[in-house]
Amino acid sequence: MILRAALLAGGLATAAAAEDRRTGYEMMSPELRAMQDDEMSNPGMLWVAEGAALWEAPEGPAGRSCAGCHGEAAQSMAGVAARYPAWDEASGAPVDLSGRIALCRTRHQGAEALEHESRPLLALAAYVARQSDGRPIAPDPDPRLDPWRETGRVLFTARMGQLNLACANCHDDHAGGRLGAAPIPEAHPTGYPQYRLQWEEMGGLHRRFGNCLTGIRAKPFAAGSPDYVALELYLMSRAAGLPLEAPAVRP
Amino acid sequence: MRRLALAPALALAFAVPAMAQGLPEPLTAAPGDPARGRALVLDQQRSLCTLCHAGLVPQVPFPGDLGPDLTGVGDRLTLPELRLRLVDSRAVNPDTIMPPFHSLDGLSRVGARWQGATILSAQEVENVAAFLATLKGGSE
Numbered sequence: 001m002i003l004r005a006a007l008l009a010g011g012l013a014t015a016a017a018a019e020d021r022r023t024g025y026e027m028m029s030p031e032l033r034a035m036q037d038d039e040m041s042n043p044g045m046l047w048v049a050e051g052a053a054l055w056e057a058p059e060g061p062a063g064r065s066c067a068g069c070h071g072e073a074a075q076s077m078a079g080v081a082a083r084y085p086a087w088d089e090a091s092g093a094p095v096d097l098s099g100r101i102a103l104c105r106t107r108h109q110g111a112e113a114l115e116h117e118s119r120p121l122l123a124l125a126a127y128v129a130r131q132s133d134g135r136p137i138a139p140d141p142d143p144r145l146d147p148w149r150e151t152g153r154v155l156f157t158a159r160m161g162q163l164n165l166a167c168a169n170c171h172d173d174h175a176g177g178r179l180g181a182a183p184i185p186e187a188h189p190t191g192y193p194q195y196r197l198q199w200e201e202m203g204g205l206h207r208r209f210g211n212c213l214t215g216i217r218a219k220p221f222a223a224g225s226p227d228y229v230a231l232e233l234y235l236m237s238r239a240a241g242l243p244l245e246a247p248a249v250r251p
Numbered sequence: 252m253r254r255l256a257l258a259p260a261l262a263l264a265f266a267v268p269a270m271a272q273g274l275p276e277p278l279t280a281a282p283g284d285p286a287r288g289r290a291l292v293l294d295q296q297r298s299l300c301t302l303c304h305a306g307l308v309p310q311v312p313f314p315g316d317l318g319p320d321l322t323g324v325g326d327r328l329t330l331p332e333l334r335l336r337l338v339d340s341r342a343v344n345p346d347t348i349m350p351p352f353h354s355l356d357g358l359s360r361v362g363a364r365w366q367g368a369t370i371l372s373a374q375e376v377e378n379v380a381a382f383l384a385t386l387k388g389g390s391e
Contacts, residue, residue, distance in 0.1 A: 162365040163299070163350040164358055173348075174317050180295060180302040181313035217365045 022176070024185040025245055036249040044126060044195035044247025047119075047202045051127025054120055060110035066124070069108060073131050079138070081129035082244050085148075085233050086140045094148050096229050098125045098204060116224035122193045122202045129193070129246035137190065137244055139237045152234025155227060161218030170212075188239040189232060191248020198251065205232055273331030274338060278353070278373035283381025291371075291379055298371070298379065299350065306386070318349060325386040333380045337371070352376060 025033065035041050055066045055073055070076040084097040095103065098116055101124050105111045114121040139145075156167045170179065171187035178184065192205040199207075206228045210220035221227040277283070291298045292307050300307055305314040306322035324333070335342055339356070340349040351358075352371045361367075371379065 158359070159357075160360045162358060162361050162368075162370060165348060165350070169348045170317075177317050178313070178315045179317065180315045182315075213360075214362065217362050218360045219362045 021188065021239070021242060022186055023188050023190045023239075023242055023245070024250055025191065025248065027183055027185050028249075028251065032249055032251060036245065036247075042195070042247060042249060044193075044202060044249060047123045047126040047193070047195075048130050048247060050120075050123035051125070051130075054124050055127055059105065062110060064109050066104065066109075069104075073127065077128045077131040079132055079135055081125075081132040081246065082135045082137050083140050085145070085229050085236070087142050087144050093226065094145055094229050094233060096205075096224070096232055097128060098122075099224055099229070101125060101128065102224075116222075117204055117207055119202075122204060125204065126193050126202060126247050129244065131246075132244045133246040135244050136241050137236055137239050139233070139240055145233055148230045149233045149237050151227075152230035152232070155231050156234055161213065161216035163216040163218075165216045167212065187235060188242055189235045190239060190242050191245035191250065194245075194248040194250050196250045202247070205235075273329065273333070273335035275331040277377055278334070278338070279377050281374065281377070283377035283379075285378070285382040285385050288375075288378035288380070288382030291375060292382060298375075300379075303349070321383070321386060323386060323388055325384045326388070328383075330380060330384050333383045334376065337376045337380055 025036065028036075036044075039045055052073075058065050058068075067073070081097055084100065085094045086100070087093075088095045088100070088103065090103075090107075098121050101121060102114050102116070106113050114124075156171075159166050159169075167187065170184050175184050175186040189205050192208070193202045195202050204223065206221075206223035206225075209228055209231060210223070213220040289308065292300050293310060295301050295311060301311040301314040303315045303318035304321045305316065306320040306324070307314070328336070336349070337352045339351040339354040340347040341351060341354075341356075350370055353369045353373065353376050355367070355369060
């Protein structure tokens with residue numbers, strides 16, 4: 001009961017703060033927002049449809065599908081993407097949503113592993129995330145995640161690369177400013193995986209991290225690496241209360 | 252090696268409390284060429300200047316706004332002051348977001364492609380500084 005009250009109070013506090021924050025969606029042109037909002041014109045829906053088919057597809061020696069264990073995604077997966085990354089008991093470390101799906105493949109379906117940022121994994125992640133479209137981001141309160149969130153915060157504020165810049169230099173201190181012609185967003189991970197016009201395809205949050213690190217001429221980490229999961233945990237806690245967009249469109 | 256050659260000049264600059272004096276010694280024997288400096292500033296991907304600064308070259312239609320407008324900067328700062336800010340703006344403001352264009356001090360996780368290299372060469376710094384010094388009065 002006490003825990004629930006505390007969580008509720010926390011939820012209310014973040015909901016109030018949500019008004020001071022701006023998502024990438026709110027910074028986009030009316031045309032791009034309309035493209036995202038309309039199922040028929042949102043290119044990300046192609047990946048969602050692919051993911052829906054994969055959800056039902058039997059895999060591995062036992063011929064088991066995701067649906068075989070989880071049933072209707074609309075029920076079992078509602079809110080999951082808004083809560084991840086979460087603690088994985090078996091490995092004693094946090095996993096992001098794509099990591100969890102990849103683990104389900106190998107552990108429960110006995111199928112071959114799916115690579116982070118591979119098309120089938122992006123499609124499944126997009127389909128699972130779709131079940132949380134519009135829900136407020138609600139980070140997992142598991143205290144075992146707290147040191148990881150702190151690692152992520154340290155990474156976010158560390159100067160890196162030949163340009164000697166930290167994520168926070170742009171996304172905390174200069175959000176709303178312009179880097180050349182590009183408006184700088186607050187870096188809320190509200191819409192991943194997302195269809196990015198510049199990529200001409202769906203891509204995950206860890207790919208975005210890689211883009212920004214390469215931009216400051218730093219060495220990117222690997223997609224799915226513990227460092228990126230830590231960064232994701234920090235950004236999700238920073239974005240608590242903001243609505244999830246699935247699938248998002250970005251320029 | 253470049254860094255070693257530069258160290259005495261920087262040490263001297265740091266020793267003087269009035270940091271505004273900058274780096275009086277040119278980094279190269281050949282004097283800075285303002286036309287080449289201007290061409291480099293126009294090349295946004297190479298020099299990066301217009302990602303953060305307006306007031307440099309009217310040909311760049313959407314300069315960024317993370318740094319101050321540099322219109323007339325040649326009236327406000329001397330050549331040695333300009334040189335110091337290009338070499339390493341941290342000498343003026345330790346928390347600056349302006350990248351150190353000719354220093355490797357304290358960098359971490361530099362990508363393989365850029366490992367061990369400064370953003371601009373000594374001659375490029377001289378050329379850009381010479382161009383900035385020509386920015387007087389209103390816009391170009």
